[in-house]
Amino acid sequence: MAKNVIITNGTGTSELINGTYDVTSSVTGYDNTTINPNNITVVEGTDTYAFTISATGTLTLHVTDTGTDEGTPIVGATFVRTDSNGTEYGSIITTDATGNAVFNNVPFDATNAPIIYYKQTASDGDHEFSTDVLNTTLTTQTSTIQIQNTPGAVRTINLMDANYTNLPIETGTITLTN
């Protein structure tokens, strides 16, 4: 008789006697043929067993100054997948010359897709960005999300002579590096 273990937030528990078991899975949004390992031997003294599973969806983040397809692409913006708490997982992805960054192997489902969390970690140095944890669900295997990085606000820089109050410096350059 099969034993079903409910997984919530990556963990499930069950009482099980020692022995060898074949393993299958039922995870919406993922390819259940990729459950790994597909068999385990439960032995005395070992009470935790780890599995992985893969998904096949593709999520493209298109970053522009307007947040629309027609906006100026932002190159070099970086993103990473997270959980709902903002803990980061996996490699950072970076927007290319077209403003696109791609998360491969993400889950999707037409009706009950898992939530995908992610956040932006950098822009191109000339645009503002939000560090909030964002989320989406994929109802199709490929999907594109538009993200806006607004241009930096216009700031006024004043340079005065330190020894003559408010005497403006006629010419010069100030370099700001972040």
Next chain:
Amino acid sequence: MKKIRIFFKGLGYNNHYQADVFIYDNTNLIFESKTYNGHVNVCLCPNKVYKIVARSLGETIMYHIYVTNDKKYVLPFKRSIINHINNSITFRLTDYHYDNLPIERGEIILWPRM
């Protein structure tokens, strides 16, 4: 023919596990079934000897029973099954491509090899 019930001891808590049961009259297989709630019901001739073979979780037992007026017979699996301890096992399921990213919801199904 007389309807009898054969119980098998050692099939786990609440008879969670099943056994494959084979009953022979001499060398003839006359009955084959899986247990339900730890037992099988079968019609046998009284005053006759039958060979009972049962298999569960990789272990096979064999008994001969002489059918009398009793309607219930209890046959134990070996102590190795009776003494199995149900361990509380933790299972972790994460995304293969994003190290340690927990899978929010799903099921792992474990099929014991008999």
